[in-house]
Amino acid sequence: MMSAELTAVLGVGQTKYSTTRGDVSIAGLCREAAYRALEDACLDFKEIDAVVIGKAPDFFEGVMMPELYLAEALGAVGKPILRVHTAGSVGGSTALVAASLIQSRVHEKVLTIGFEKQSESNATWALSLPQPFSVSINAGAGGYFSPIIRQYMKRSGAPELIGCMVAFKDRQHALKNPYAHLHQSELTFEEVVDSPMLWNPIRYSETCPSSDGACAMVLGNEKSGDQAENPVAWVHGTAMRSESNNFPGRDEVNPLASRECAADVFKQAGITDPLKEIDAVEIYVPFSWYEPMWLESLGFAELDQGWKMVEDGTTSLEGGQLPVNCSGGVLSSNPIGASGMIRFAEAALQVRGMAGDHQVDGAKKSFGHAYGGGAQYFAMWVVGSEKP
Amino acid sequence: MTESHPSPSPLSKKVEIPESIREVEPVRSIRSPVKLVYDFVPSPPVQEYLRSYSKKRILGHRSPIDGAVFVPPRGVDPRHGVLIDEVVELPDRGHVGNFCVTHLPIPGRDDLDTPYVSAWIHLDGANVGFLGLVAGCDNDEVHIGMRVQAVWKKEEELGNTAENILFWKPTGEPSIPPDEAGNRAWDHDK
Numbered sequence: 223m224m225s226a227e228l229t230a231v232l233g234v235g236q237t238k239y240s241t242t243r244g245d246v247s248i249a250g251l252c253r254e255a256a257y258r259a260l261e262d263a264c265l266d267f268k269e270i271d272a273v274v275i276g277k278a279p280d281f282f283e284g285v286m287m288p289e290l291y292l293a294e295a296l297g298a299v300g301k302p303i304l305r306v307h308t309a310g311s312v313g314g315s316t317a318l319v320a321a322s323l324i325q326s327r328v329h330e331k332v333l334t335i336g337f338e339k340q341s342e343s344n345a346t347w348a349l350s351l352p353q354p355f356s357v358s359i360n361a362g363a364g365g366y367f368s369p370i371i372r373q374y375m376k377r378s379g380a381p382e383l384i385g386c387m388v389a390f391k392d393r394q395h396a397l398k399n400p401y402a403h404l405h406q407s408e409l410t411f412e413e414v415v416d417s418p419m420l421w422n423p424i425r426y427s428e429t430c431p432s433s434d435g436a437c438a439m440v441l442g443n444e445k446s447g448d449q450a451e452n453p454v455a456w457v458h459g460t461a462m463r464s465e466s467n468n469f470p471g472r473d474e475v476n477p478l479a480s481r482e483c484a485a486d487v488f489k490q491a492g493i494t495d496p497l498k499e500i501d502a503v504e505i506y507v508p509f510s511w512y513e514p515m516w517l518e519s520l521g522f523a524e525l526d527q528g529w530k531m532v533e534d535g536t537t538s539l540e541g542g543q544l545p546v547n548c549s550g551g552v553l554s555s556n557p558i559g560a561s562g563m564i565r566f567a568e569a570a571l572q573v574r575g576m577a578g579d580h581q582v583d584g585a586k587k588s589f590g591h592a593y594g595g596g597a598q599y600f601a602m603w604v605v606g607s608e609k610p
Numbered sequence: 611m612t613e614s615h616p617s618p619s620p621l622s623k624k625v626e627i628p629e630s631i632r633e634v635e636p637v638r639s640i641r642s643p644v645k646l647v648y649d650f651v652p653s654p655p656v657q658e659y660l661r662s663y664s665k666k667r668i669l670g671h672r673s674p675i676d677g678a679v680f681v682p683p684r685g686v687d688p689r690h691g692v693l694i695d696e697v698v699e700l701p702d703r704g705h706v707g708n709f710c711v712t713h714l715p716i717p718g719r720d721d722l723d724t725p726y727v728s729a730w731i732h733l734d735g736a737n738v739g740f741l742g743l744v745a746g747c748d749n750d751e752v753h754i755g756m757r758v759q760a761v762w763k764k765e766e767e768l769g770n771t772a773e774n775i776l777f778w779k780p781t782g783e784p785s786i787p788p789d790e791a792g793n794r795a796w797d798h799d800k
Contacts, residue, residue: 244638284644341639347717355656355682357772359728359741361714369708369730376754376788422711422725466688470678470737470796474708 230447233263239403239435239555249295255436267297271329276316277559313562314592314601336563337436364421380529385510396550398579428510435557455570459490467596491604501585504565562592702760704733707792746779755786
C-alpha cells in the first residue's frame, strides 16, 4: 500500500480577534487572514491549488453558502473550493480535510481558512431554535453544557473553583498573544469568582467571548515543506470522529468518539504517553471546566484526576509540565468557525518556534483539538518540528 | 432632468456633515431582524407522538435490538441503524437526569422568570431523556435523580404539542442514586 504524502504547515495567518471588526466585510476579514498565511508561507494566491473553508452554520450570519461569494476574495476563481460543516469543531475538521487533499496527493499546496463574524450574528439564539416536537427551554451552548459540567464536578469530586482557575489562567496566557480578543490585564481571580452565574455552575467569566475573526493556514506536500523559507510544522497524525448526542448509555462527560479519536491520532503519531511526549496543547475549551474534562478524555490525565493538573499549575505556561492553551484559548477568543483552526494553527506555531511571547521553549511535538455540537464531533492533530 | 449626476466617490470626497447632527454618533451598522415562517410536517412517528400529547399520552419507540426505549419516537434506533415500529406508552413520571439553572431569558418565552431550571427528564421506562422545565420547588432543591411528574395544561388548552406539559414538579418520592440517573444508567452489555 502506498503511504500518505507527508504534509507540512507552511504558513499561518490570523486576524486580531475582537467583538466587532466593523471596518471589514466577511470577505475582507477572510482575505486578511489568507494574506498573512500566504506571506508566512512566502507564496502567492496563484501558487495555491485549492481552498478549503469552514465556518459555523450559515444561519448564524444569515449568509447562505458564503464560500461561493468568498471565492474571489480567497483567490479561488477557477480553482476547487470545498466547504466543511461540523458545527464548533469545523475549524479543526476543515484543516484535516485540507490535509487529506495533500496526503492523498490530489494537490500540492492548499489554503485552508475558518471564520466567523459574530457581530453580524447572534450565536446564543441561533443555538436555541424552537423545535416542534420539544419545548423551547434551552438557552444556547451554555445551557447545553452546564448539566454535563455539573455531572463532571459530581463524579470527579473536583473543588468548586477549578473552573475559575482555568478561566483566570487562560486570560493570563492571552495577555502574551497579540491576536487574542480578551486582554484583561487588570483581571483578578476574585473577579472571575465573583462574576455572575449565567448557567449555573457556569459563571460569566468562565465562558468564551463572542468574536469576529478568521484564521488561515497554507498546507503543502513534502517537497514544498523541504523548500520552505520559514520553519514548517510536520503533520504526524490526523483523526476525526463523531457520535449522536443522545442515546442510551452515552457518557456525556467523556464521549466514546472523543476517546477513540484521541487513541487514533496518538497511535498514528507513535505517542504512547501523551503527557510526557507532547510539549504544548491547544484544546477547545469554550467553558472553563472543559479543560480538565478533555485532559482526561484525551489521556493526558487519569479519569477524574484532570482537575489536579489545573490546581497544581501543570497546565500553566508559567513553568507547567504541559502548558495548555498558551494562546489564551477559546476562553479568550471565539470566532466560532475559526476557533478550531486557531487551535490547530497555534499548535503548528509552537513547533515552528513562532509563537512569540507565548512560545513553549523548545516545543517539538504539539497537539491541536476541536469539538462541536453536543460534544459529539471531534477533530485532532499532532504536529512536530521534525518529519514523522 | 438636465442636471448630470457624476458618479459618487465618497472615499475621495470630503463629506460635509450638517451642523445639526455633527455631535451625533455616526451609524456604523443597523440591526435588521428577519423572520422566516414555514410549515413543519413531522414524520409519521412524530405525528403520532404529537397527536397523542393532546390526549395527555406520551409515546416512545422500543428498539428491536436490545429493547431500549426512545422518546420522542423517531422510527429508528440510531445506534444500530434499524427501523423501529413498536410503540410503547410511557407514564408522565420520571426523574431529573441532569439540569441547568439558567439566568438568561429565552426569546419567545416571556413567561419564564429567571433563574429557571431546564432539566433532562427521564421518564420511567424510557432510556433517553428530553428537555423540560422544572418548577414547583425552590431551584436550590433540584438535584440529579429527583423524582418528578408532569403538570399539564387545562383540558381546553391541550393541542398537538409537547408544550401541553407546563412543567415538571417534584413528587416527593425518594431520589434515584446519581449513578443510576440519566442516559448513563443504560447497561451497554444488556
